[in-house]
Structures are given as structure tokens and as C-alpha cells.
Amino acid sequence: MKVDEVPQDLKYFENTVLRDVAYAVDENGKYTSVISDGWSVKNDALELTMDGIYEECEEIRQRVLAGETSLLEYYAAKNIMDVDLLSDYTGISKRTIRKHFDPKVFSQLDRETLEKYADALRITVEQLTTIPE
Amino acid sequence: MELTFDHKPAAHCENGVISNMLRFYGFNISEPMIFGLASGLFFSHMPFVKMSGMAVTSFRTFPGVLFSRISKLLGFKIHTKRYLREEKAIADMEKILFSGKPVGCVVGMYYLPYMPMEYRFHFNGHNICIIGKEEETGNYIVSDPNAMQKVTISKRDLIKVRFAKGGTYPLLGQMYWIEKTPKQLPDLAPLIRKAIKKNCWLMTSQPSWLPYFGANGIPFLGKRILKWESEMGARKAALNLAQVIRMLEEIGTGGAGFRYMYGAFLQEAAEITGIQELNEFSKRITEIGDMWRDFAYKSARIFKKRQGEQYSYEEISAILMKIGELEARFFRELKEAV
Numbered sequence: 429m430k431v432d433e434v435p436q437d438l439k440y441f442e443n444t445v446l447r448d449v450a451y452a453v454d455e456n457g458k459y460t461s462v463i464s465d466g467w468s469v470k471n472d473a474l475e476l477t478m479d480g481i482y483e484e485c486e487e488i489r490q491r492v493l494a495g496e497t498s499l500l501e502y503y504a505a506k507n508i509m510d511v512d513l514l515s516d517y518t519g520i521s522k523r524t525i526r527k528h529f530d531p532k533v534f535s536q537l538d539r540e541t542l543e544k545y546a547d548a549l550r551i552t553v554e555q556l557t558t559i560p561e
Numbered sequence: 562m563e564l565t566f567d568h569k570p571a572a573h574c575e576n577g578v579i580s581n582m583l584r585f586y587g588f589n590i591s592e593p594m595i596f597g598l599a600s601g602l603f604f605s606h607m608p609f610v611k612m613s614g615m616a617v618t619s620f621r622t623f624p625g626v627l628f629s630r631i632s633k634l635l636g637f638k639i640h641t642k643r644y645l646r647e648e649k650a651i652a653d654m655e656k657i658l659f660s661g662k663p664v665g666c667v668v669g670m671y672y673l674p675y676m677p678m679e680y681r682f683h684f685n686g687h688n689i690c691i692i693g694k695e696e697e698t699g700n701y702i703v704s705d706p707n708a709m710q711k712v713t714i715s716k717r718d719l720i721k722v723r724f725a726k727g728g729t730y731p732l733l734g735q736m737y738w739i740e741k742t743p744k745q746l747p748d749l750a751p752l753i754r755k756a757i758k759k760n761c762w763l764m765t766s767q768p769s770w771l772p773y774f775g776a777n778g779i780p781f782l783g784k785r786i787l788k789w790e791s792e793m794g795a796r797k798a799a800l801n802l803a804q805v806i807r808m809l810e811e812i813g814t815g816g817a818g819f820r821y822m823y824g825a826f827l828q829e830a831a832e833i834t835g836i837q838e839l840n841e842f843s844k845r846i847t848e849i850g851d852m853w854r855d856f857a858y859k860s861a862r863i864f865k866k867r868q869g870e871q872y873s874y875e876e877i878s879a880i881l882m883k884i885g886e887l888e889a890r891f892f893r894e895l896k897e898a899v
Contacts, residue, residue: 429850446709449572453824463709468861470806473861473864477803516726517727
């Protein structure tokens, strides 16, 4: 890859301090490091991965609306957390978490438990208990 | 309190933290040189290790290995510690920081506050360096090689990322710092030759019945992707392909899965050792890197179609078969040259 071929396709790095550093050869054939805004190819790969997650979330959201599952399952999926990982972060057993996927049980949860979940899922308790648009 | 620490962004976090730390102690060693000296280039495709339900593909050696290899080679004394108690992990870090030493931490990417949403994966192998503490806020000043400038992190977030759970492997507040530096660097030329030999061995020593590692792994992946569509359907196959591309390009590889970084190393190596032939090898690995980028580009056109551009799994598989052959030959011949 030559220096002038280093891609500068800004997408996910926009408004962040992050950038890529690429190694490329200059006109004399010497390697040098070049700051890159990103490459559309990997932006596409990332987009596909994110789309996969969003689709799963939407499917769960529909089941939340139908009263078949709780918002806990929705936010876990949104955070790419399975029950194992959510259990690791909250200290709540996997069995109990699965019970909390039941909307009836979930609606009875005390503030302390909700806070534990919200903290692990990086949202507020209000968000955790409100169905997103 | 802030150490006089010259923060320079780098392609990869582990090389970057090492390179920045060594510069703090007055040793200027480039990122590619660190990568090459540590024999960091690799390939593995492991269907038996899963990330988000998909086989893990990697283009470099395993996390943490670079640091231990480089410190041993150059004669730095490194101290590494792990913790069970969060408060102790922070208190010890502060003690070392206030004694004037930057502290490297292995962290999870997920709770890093300055990561964009799309980069927040449960990956527990990121490296950052703690270089100061703001008196007013109590936040820590961080040199993260993937960030263009210094950043800050709160104590609460730092505890979270240092004790990231689950995923590939849980973290135990792992941190490291340089305890003693050598008076001067050892003569690099013999170390470079040894490191290149070792990397050649890592890439080519596997028997043919072990297909997951080294140059063998590339055609192995090439054959596997041919079956993805029929085995798991178009959607899942595309997600798996995207995962390979992300490992190749995303997590600080310097482009083409560290192949360009190795090319940069070989150029520096030619200068230091006087082995001019290494410049030719640098060109060759650059061309191989270009083929990896071609593979990435055409793969992306499979899962995100553009008008007038149509590629098949057969075509991208053929590229991998070719790259596998070229890399095997490259490392066999490079071994002879040093």
C-alpha cells in the first residue's frame, strides 16, 4: 500500500479521539506511518455486524411489546451480553436472570436489582423500564 | 500530577504502549521494530475458539506475549501483577504512578468511556498506559495508543475495564511497569536475525496435519469459507466473513493484518543488520499485504454489494489459497536469508 492509497473513509471514528495508524510506502519505497480515518471496507464489515445486533434487538422489542419477554432481554442483546456475561457483571445467577426475562417478574423487581442491571448495561433505571421507540 | 510522557498514537495497542513506555525511559524503538523483535507476526484460524459464536481468526501472536518477549530481549526488568481486590489494584497502581513510573494496564474495551458505540466489544485484551491523575476530578490521565491525544478515565470506569468479565478471558486487574532499564540497549543486529528466524519458524514449522496455525492456516480458512454459505446460509456466512475482515483490518493491525508493519520492520532490519536482501523481502511482504487488502475488498463486496461488482466465495477463497502459498514460501526463504 502506498501513502496516497491509505484510505480516509471517516465514519465510526467521527467525533472521537480514535484513529487508525497505517503503515505504507512513500514515493521512495520507504515505509512510514500514516494516520487514517478508517476504511470503507471495514466500516462495511462493522455495519453488517451492528445490523445483525440491531435486527436481533428489534425482534426482541417486538416480543416485549407483545408481552412475551422483558426489557432486560432487550438491553442485554443491545449490549451484546449473553446471560453468562450479564451474570458475571451483576453477580445475579443465570437462573434468576432468566426468570427476570418474564415481564411479570421483571415489573415486580425492586430498585436495587434494577440498579444493578442498569449499571452493568450502562443505562439508567428509567431507560431500563421504558420501551424504546 | 502528570508524568512527562510523550504520547504517540500507534497502530496496535500492545506495541504502542511498549514503544511509548520505552521512550519515556529514553529508548527510541519504533512500533514495527518492537513488533518484529518480538516475532509478532502470525496467523491462526481456530474453529474451536469462538467469539460471538464465530471462529476466531488472528494475524498476530497471542496477547501479552509481545511484552514479555521484548523485555527479555532488551534486558528490561518488568513487573506484572494481577489482583483479586479492586481497591488494592487501584492503590498499588497509584503508588507506582506517584513514584514516577507509567503503569500499563490490560483492559476490556467494552466500558472504555471514549470508545464509540460500534467499537464497544467484549474484548478483554486492550492495553492502555496510566500516566497521571487529575487533582480536581480524581480522574486518571491515560495514554491509549489508539487515541490521537491523551484521554481521561474515572476511577469507577477504570475499575470496570481492569476487571472486565467473561468474554474470551476475564481480567484480574492485570498491570505492568518497568522496574529497571538497562544502561544501554544490546546490539540489535543479532537479536533481529534471531527474531526473524523465530518468526519464520512460527509461521512454517507446523506439520501438515495441524491446519490451524501459521501459513497452513490460510488455505485452511480458504477451504472452509467455501462451505460457509451451504452450511450456515447466506446471512450467517456474511457475518463470519465480516468477522475475518474485522480481525484483519480493525483492531490496530497497521493494515493487512500486520503484514505492512512487518514490511516496515524488515526495512529497518536491513539498515541495522546490513543485510540488503531484507529490503527485497520487505517488498514481497508488502505485495502479500496488498493481496490481503484485495481479499478484504472483494469480501466486503460479497456482503455489501455494489453495482457492477460481483464476487463469489470461490474467488475470495482462491485469493486465500494463493496467499497461503506465498506466505509459506516467503517465510521459508526469509529464514535462509538471515
